[in-house]
Amino acid sequence: MSPLLRRVLMHPDRCFILLVALLGLLGCSRSTPAPPPNPTVAPDITVISPEQRSITWTIVVSGTTQAFEETALCARIPAYVRSIAEDPDKRNHPSYDRSIDIGSRVKGGQVLAELAAPELEEEQKQKAAFVRQVEAEIFQAQKALAVAEAAVAAAKAQAGQARAAASRAQALYDRWHAEMERINRLVASGLIDTQTRDETLHQFQAAEATRQEANAQVQSAEAAVARAIAERDKAAADIAAAQARKEVARAEERRLLALCNYCRLLAPYDGIITRRSVHPGDFVTPNQQQPLFTLSRIDPVRVVLQVPEADAGWIREGQRIHVTLPGDSASPRTAPVIRTAWSLQTPSRTLRVELDLPNADGQVRPGMYVSARIPVELPPHWSVPSAAIARIQDEPVMYLAENGKAVRVAVQLHRGDGRYIQILRYRRSSATEWSPITGQERIAIPATALTDGQALP
Known part of the structure; x- marks a missing residue:
């Protein structure tokens, strides 16, 4: 021990x-003996035939929301920022935080900022003064035209008087010319002396000189008329030239006025300011990369979906789509397809599809993730229950019931809705060609419980 x-x-x-x-x-x-395993219940094997069936297939894609419109508001002229307009919704904010900023809701035509361009403003005043000067010149030219027209009338009257005097001198000349011829005949006949003839000759010579003087006065008066008419036409041309200068001056004034109007930065439509990069006193130029404000229209919002190439052919304008947004109490929302790009985007091989989603309450924000379900009604085609299809090495197969045995064949699938699958054709393992579906085939289900050559009950 x-x-x-x-x-x-x-x-x-x-x-x-x-x-x-x-x-x-x-x-x-000691170990407690385990209970005996439950006996495995073999699934019931049934045999069916394909049937023509229309399937509602759902395309599930993701997308994003975008502002319906987004505008970058930039300066059009070099200027200083005089002030940023106040936001009416910020009356109760501190004095330093009452101006329009990100998140401000603005109306179309509302002033966002005031710019200052003193040189441009002075130039615009100069152009306006030049317009007034030209208008004064036009008025002066119109008065000169009136004077010229009066001068023409006076010259024509004087010409008339000169012609009348010429006619009178011609008549006097004709009298003394006739008298001279009579006296010459009397002198030749010896009835009167030569002294009387000499006196008549002097009168005739005086009448001839008077006639020449009257004709010269007529020519002078007609020249005066021509000169007055020329001066009148010149006055009219001066008016036309002054009016042309006025149009040029007004065009230049309007150009400067348009540039001055760029000093007031206006909102083009109702929306929300999403970016602001300017402060009072900043110097801005037209070529600067960053805009002063970015304005977004958010009612409606644009829902942008990218549909894969394989599904793009099913998309139609007006087609209703169910849209789900995370955190949206109104989800899912339904909206029709408004527009598509029609052509596929090369890198992703997707079709751009756009919906316009009403957003009066402002719950949908640009940039949100979107999940969309697009129901598509497929035309009738040969269909089988989903249980009739199995996969071996990721290849779809089904089993034909022939001579009491299950014969495995490869099958080409079309679309399915979870309960039924549309099938296109099948191929036996010993064949190289595909056989079309005729509806006479007898197919054993469920395929997952079958093997090739298995005896069927």
């Missing part, structure tokens, strides 16, 4: 404790 066992037997209480411990260890080492 070993010394250890001798010491234990000398103390009966220790013997009892050791016996209890051994019994406990023996009890723990």
Whole structure:
């Protein structure tokens, strides 16, 4: 007997404790027998035939929301920022935070900022003054035309008087010419003396000189008329030239006025300011890269979907699409297809599809993730239950019931809705050509419970 066992037997209480411990260890080492496994119930094998069935297939794509319109508002002229307009919704804000900023809702035509271009403003005033000067010149030219027309009338009257005097001188000349011929005949006949003939000759010569003077006055008066007419035409041409200068001056004034109007930065439509990069006192130029403000129209919002190439042919304008947005209490929303790009995007081979989602409450924000479900009603085609299709090495197969056995064939699938799958054709393992579906085939299901050559009940 070993010394250890001798010491234990000398103390009966220790013997009892050791016996209890051994019994406990023996009890723990026993294992409870496991219950018998449940018997496996073999699935029922049935045989069906394909049937013509229309399937509602759902295309699931993702997309994003965009502002319906987004405009970068830039400076059109070099200028200083005089002020940023106040936001009416910020009346209760601190004085330093009352101007239009990101998040401000603005109306179309509302002033966003005032720019200052002193040189341009002075130039516009100069052009306006030049327009007034030209208008004064036109008025002066019109008065000169009136004077010229009066001068023409006076010259014509004087010409008339000169012609009348010429007629009177001609008549006097004709009288003395006739008288001179009569006196010459009397002198030749010796009835009167030569002294009388000399007196008549002097009168005739005086009448001839008077006639010449009158004719010269007529020519002078007619020249005066021509000069007056020329001056009148010149006055009219001066008016036309002044009016042309006025149009040029007004066009230049309008150009400067249009440039000055660029000093007021206006919102082109109702929307929300999403970016602001300008402060009072900044110097801005037309060619700076960053716009002063970015304005976004958010009602409606534009939902942009990217539909894969394989599904693009099913998309039609007006087609209803169910749109789900995370965190949107109104989801899912339904909206029609408004527009498509028609052509596919080259890198991704997807079709851009756009919906216009009403957003009067402003719950939908640009940039949100969108999940869209597009139901497509497929035309009737030969279909089988989904259980009739199995996959072997990721290739779809089905089993034909022939001569009491399951014959595995490869199958080409079209679309399915989870319950039924449209099938196109099948091919036996020993064949190289595909056989079309005729509807006379007998197909065993479920395919997952079958093997090639298995006997069918």
